Amino acid sequence: MIEKFLMYWEFPFVRYALIVGVLIAICSSLLGVTLVLKRFSFIGDGLSHVAFGAMAVASVLKITNNMPLVLVITVICAVLLLRTGKNSTIKGDAAVAMISVSSLAIGYLLMNIFSSSSNLSGDVCTTLFGSVSILTLSINDVWLSVILSLTVVIVFMFFYNKIFAVTFDEDFAKSSGVNAEAYNLLIAVIVAVVIVLAMNLVGSLLISALVIFPALSAMRVFKNFKSVTICSVILSATCALIGIIISVLSGTPVGSTIVAADMTAFVIFFMIEKISGGFVRP
């Protein structure tokens, strides 16, 4: 098995997939903790559908390097969603559901009308489940992913305490002089960036799993914010690594395999919680 893996290691696309996969897993799990706690889980889901719609637009316009366009559209939608969240006429969750469903529908419609490809359902399936695209990354995609994910990690570390304060208690943070709106905006933009990155790994349908599972697993066992964040990052990176290696060796779809690994980890952590009653790491 190791020989087989070493053989695959010779191919650059396998190395690219491993690097990008682990980086994305780290970024998405960093945000996952905040998103799950802020009850923002569906913003991730909604934005991934927006990114799907944007990709459809890009492919209709025959833009080969679609990453920048998708990134811009998703960031704009993330900001808009956050704004409508404050608007009382359409509540936050309804706005997310609306944008999510519309962009999914429009995306598929556009691909259906304008697609030059003979294998339309195959294309859609690939975009949704990301089964192939991580194995077709170019060196430019890898560099873009590396730079963006490094930025996400640095921004998160720099604003870690502020993100904690805003997540735990927005009203209090505001009253003590923290610009909570700005940090919510920052979180929305980072989320959008991470989702566009993650589209390449697991596709738009499975992104929520990548964002939510590591955080939920870590929360089963650890009881303070720092340990939960660190644990979910390590867990997510490990699951991504294992998932990619298994999928390369046995030919299973990459995205689904990673999510299966995340689900397994969740079940294990859930059992640990039940058995030990949880423990606190100082």
Place this chain on the structure above:
Amino acid sequence: MTQIKCKNLYLGYGNNIVVKDLSFSVSAGEYVCVTGSNGSGKSTLIKTILGLKSPISGRVEFCEGFTKNQIGYLPQQTDFQKDFPASVREIVLSGFQGKCGFRPYYNKTEKDFAKQAMSKMNILALSKKCYRELSGGQQQRVLLARALCAAGKMLILDEPVSGLDPVASSEMYNVINDLNKNDRVTIIMISHDIEAVKKYSDKIINL
């Protein structure tokens, strides 16, 4: 010494005015209680003082060098805080966030002050415990310690004893009273508890 003057305040949501023409002032060291039925605008009033909401008309003035940044706030607990994985220390320290500016981490002075605030609230031994595993009274004292870290001249408390049992409630009232009498902290408290309001407050604002 007057700290806050509210002049002809009209508060409400959209076209729905709940508080009409309210004027009052709060002096240093006073213990002010805000009472009234549900929906009478108690929370809206304190959110206006804190600058989280703007009044429909009228104004809130800070007097004689007193500023909004010197007010500590104890909000009502939200549902999701009850399963939030955070240690007591992390929460108390987050009170300093408003003073940090762009500095990413807390400095030594702040950490020491947080320790003092925790020992004043009698929760120092719990500092590594998980917030969601504490009793209701302990959780309120954690939030009070955080408010003290944010500011120490005035505390605004939104129903600090709601959901607490009688023993925890009276402990909470004692802690607040001590802060008022010993540390000369001005208190503005929303309460439904008529007994406590009569016993402790210097001034009652009934909406």
